[in-house]
Amino acid sequence: MPTTKTERLGIKISDDVVRVRQLTRMLSVEVGLGLVDQTKVVTAASELARNTLDYGGGGEVIAEIVEQGGRRGVRLTFEDKGPGIADIEQALKDGFTSGRGMGLGLGGAKRLCNEFSIVSAPGTGTKVTIARWK
Amino acid sequence: MDRIPILKFGNALLVTIQVDMHDRLATALEEDLTSRIVSNNARGVLIDISALEVVDSFIGRMLDNIAAVSRILDADTVVVGMRPAVAITLVELGLSLTGVKTALNVERGMAMIHDRLAGSEADDADDED
Amino acid sequence: MAAQAGSDVASLVSNNEKTILPEWVELQKKAGILHTGRISEGELQAQSKNFLHLLHEALTQGGTDTTGAAFEPARGMLADLSRSRAQQGFSPSETATFIFSLKRPLFNALNRDNTLSAEQIASTVWTSTALLDELGLFTLEIFQKSREEVIVRQQREIAELSTPVVKLWEGILALPLIGTLDSQRTQVVMENLLQTIVDSEAEIAIIDITGVPTVDTLTAQHLLKTVAAARLMGADCLISGIRPQIAQTMVHLGVELNVISKASLADAFAVALRQTGRAVVKTKRIEGFALPEKKSGGQGA
Numbered sequence: 001m002p003t004t005k006t007e008r009l010g011i012k013i014s015d016d017v018v019r020v021r022q023l024t025r026m027l028s029v030e031v032g033l034g035l036v037d038q039t040k041v042v043t044a045a046s047e048l049a050r051n052t053l054d055y056g057g058g059g060e061v062i063a064e065i066v067e068q069g070g071r072r073g074v075r076l077t078f079e080d081k082g083p084g085i086a087d088i089e090q091a092l093k094d095g096f097t098s099g100r101g102m103g104l105g106l107g108g109a110k111r112l113c114n115e116f117s118i119v120s121a122p123g124t125g126t127k128v129t130i131a132r133w134k
Numbered sequence: 135m136d137r138i139p140i141l142k143f144g145n146a147l148l149v150t151i152q153v154d155m156h157d158r159l160a161t162a163l164e165e166d167l168t169s170r171i172v173s174n175n176a177r178g179v180l181i182d183i184s185a186l187e188v189v190d191s192f193i194g195r196m197l198d199n200i201a202a203v204s205r206i207l208d209a210d211t212v213v214v215g216m217r218p219a220v221a222i223t224l225v226e227l228g229l230s231l232t233g234v235k236t237a238l239n240v241e242r243g244m245a246m247i248h249d250r251l252a253g254s255e256a257d258d259a260d261d262e263d
Numbered sequence: 264m265a266a267q268a269g270s271d272v273a274s275l276v277s278n279n280e281k282t283i284l285p286e287w288v289e290l291q292k293k294a295g296i297l298h299t300g301r302i303s304e305g306e307l308q309a310q311s312k313n314f315l316h317l318l319h320e321a322l323t324q325g326g327t328d329t330t331g332a333a334f335e336p337a338r339g340m341l342a343d344l345s346r347s348r349a350q351q352g353f354s355p356s357e358t359a360t361f362i363f364s365l366k367r368p369l370f371n372a373l374n375r376d377n378t379l380s381a382e383q384i385a386s387t388v389w390t391s392t393a394l395l396d397e398l399g400l401f402t403l404e405i406f407q408k409s410r411e412e413v414i415v416r417q418q419r420e421i422a423e424l425s426t427p428v429v430k431l432w433e434g435i436l437a438l439p440l441i442g443t444l445d446s447q448r449t450q451v452v453m454e455n456l457l458q459t460i461v462d463s464e465a466e467i468a469i470i471d472i473t474g475v476p477t478v479d480t481l482t483a484q485h486l487l488k489t490v491a492a493a494r495l496m497g498a499d500c501l502i503s504g505i506r507p508q509i510a511q512t513m514v515h516l517g518v519e520l521n522v523i524s525k526a527s528l529a530d531a532f533a534v535a536l537r538q539t540g541r542a543v544v545k546t547k548r549i550e551g552f553a554l555p556e557k558k559s560g561g562q563g564a
Binding site: 213214215218219220222225226231238242243 | 453454488494495496498
């Protein structure tokens with residue numbers, strides 16, 4: 001999958017979540033996503049950025065514009081070196097939360113995107129990748 | 135730290151959110167509104183989110199909390215002006231904010247609050263009879 | 264080798280341009296291209312001449328690799344031609360004939376040239392056949408692509424056309440859905456309705472599904488999501504025209520409709536009027552004997 005643009009952003013403080021939203025919006029507009037799809041992917045990015053900050057103890061996001069078979073899309077990879085998730089299936093369920101959110105973060109973000117993958121194990125941190133295609 | 139201004143309109147409070155809120159700002163708004171409902175003896179709270187391009191679960195939870203707290207303090211919270219794309223996304227996210235009253239714009243929201251007040255005043259009058 | 268073969272074809276084209284062009288145009292006319300009425304003889308002449316020129320240039324510069332940079336202008340011209348023919352409604356063979364009918368004039372020119380050896384003729388025939396086949400296929404590919412683009416555009420237009428939101432009264436909208444609701448169409452419907460709610464400041468939207476033959480799990484969920492999204496924006500939704508089977512499906516799916524549903528659009532409209540503080544009042548009593556005499560006389564019942 002060729003990547004035509006890559007941006008990196010650290011997620012260290014609560015303001016960074018806003019910056020992730022703005023960056024995601026910018027890339028979504030560049031790719032030409034419709035307004036509803038833009039809003040969906042920006043909201044998903046917001047959820048995941050907050051997870052990275054609150055549960056992962058901070059980390060970074062790699063935001064890319066990708067191309068595949070003539071379609072363009074936005075791909076975001078959130079990485080942290082936090083405690084990791086022991087039971088991923090459990091974490092994806094609505095209502096599951098170990099913190100102060102509504103427990104819709106992971107499952108909700110998954111529903112808002114075309115692609116979703118998560119790699120995590122206790123002690124090694126978490127890596128979540130999402131993509132939304134035009 | 136910046137705070138979102140709260141305006142007083144008769145016995146209602148009006149908040150117009152015009153910035154992309156970070157989480158601390160949202161939490162501060164929740165606290166400010168709670169104390170203003172009590173200090174102003176407000177009977178209604180209008181939250182205008184027509185400028186918001188994104189409402190995620192955190193802001194959603196804030197709206198839900200404000201509605202719940204205001205209910206306890208005998209005030210109605212009406213969220214007005216949610217954009218279609220935001221509404222679709224919130225539903226997809228799994229947040230339907232069932233405890234929150236909604237209206238298309240500030241005017242309608244204000245009318246809802248007044249209707250309820252008129253209704254409760256009529257009830258009070260009935261009680262006195 | 265390839266460069267040599269290319270320049271052989273190139274000189275064949277340039278030496279015989281005067282005879283090839285009229286022969287080629289004549290062949291295209293014979294194939295009936297002008298009978299379609301979609302292209303004039305002048306246009307055909309100009310297109311053929313232009314292509315022959317571009318082909319010659321490409322061959323002189325870059326041999327026989329049709330995907331190479333030298334063939335860029337020729338490919339561009341062919342792409343434009345295919346695209347416009349696809350849009351004008353030419354058939355694939357009518358479009359491809361443009362290239363394939365060039366073979367005969369080329370071979371005729373070869374035959375007339377008696378300075379060439381048998382091997383030279385054989386190799387030139389082979390090179391030009393391969394070349395024209397490649398270009399012909401390219402033409403077809405572009406043709407196909409353009410047709411697909413047309414189809415996609417039409418699908419989008421149909422999707423938009425088939426989901427009109429109508430205003431029944433000040434503040435009351437209706438969305439009469441007709442036909443099968445797949446997820447993609449429901450998405451369009453949903454966005455369309457919500458945007459109209461904003462634009463017209465409607466308080467109530469009636470979604471009428473009388474014309475929907477089946478509602479599967481996904482469609483039911485989409486409908487309910489639309490209702491939920493409209494509520495978030497501050498508008499109420501009513502659903503009307505739920506047919507018995509659909510009602511059963513919904514019950515079987517365990518879908519609880521937190522929404523007022525009515526059997527007919529008329530019933531739903533009455534509810535909507537009531538909710539917005541209005542009522543329909545009869546202003547005139549219609550009685551049988553009050554009708555004009557002409558009509559009552561003719562009824563005979």
